[in-house]
Amino acid sequence: MNEAVIRLQKHFGPRLLFVGLQGSHRRGEAREDSDIDILTILDTLDMEDLAAYRQILRALPEGEKACGFTCGRDELLAWPPTELFQFAQDTDAWHGDLASLLPPVTREDTIMGARAAVSGLHHYAAYLYVSGNEATRADDLKGVYKGFFFAMQIVQYLRSGTYSKTKKDLLALLSGDEAELLRCGMDPVYYDEQKALNPDLLFQRMLSWTGGTMRELAQKIGTREK
Secondary structure (H helix, E strand, O other), X not given: OHHXXXXXXXXXXXXXXXXXXXXXHHHOOOOOOOOEEEEEEEOOOOHHHHHHHHHHHHOOOOHHHEEOOEEXXXXXXXXXXHHHHHHHHOOEEEEOOOXXXXXXXXXXXXXXXXXXXXXXXXXXXXXXXXXXXXXXXXHHOXXXXXXXXXXXXXXXXXXXXXXXXXXXXXXXXXXXXXXXXXXXXXXXXXXXXXXXXXXXXXXXXXHHHHHHHHHXXXXXXXXXXX
């Protein structure tokens, strides 16, 4: 990341407003093959900038793993605020101040973002069960369990005011089916063991949680709940 900041500053100069790290490397959960999620904000962004940015990333040590989010300042200000609370929470700054570049984000924006995340998991799990290949649909559901972590992060924050930045920290706060859902998403071997015992139960747990959580979140809209 230090090398990324140096090279980006050399090329873009004062146009470089922010560089941050997101994803599994930020959480300390990266595997050897994990992407390196770099967040970069410029004053403006065009195709020439993107081409230069790509070249800079690819020239970094392990640059083939570099990916992530990039945009101009005006695009970030116009970004749907429903996505921005978690976006900011999951970013470690390496250059600049992200908060000064973001639009205002309300609690209702954050609730709406959580509802979108949970409903997306619900839709895809149901879709896989009905329309997926029966021989592989339980394997395909692994992606939904991976997405559960990000949805559960924000749901737990809305419930308690605590935002857990790692899977281990979040797991310590959960119990029952929520803990089981996260454990399956964290450990592919454990997931496969559960799949061998009862693949339909994997769908049942996910659909039960997403359905109940969507109803819970719907009740929070318009409340003064902290």
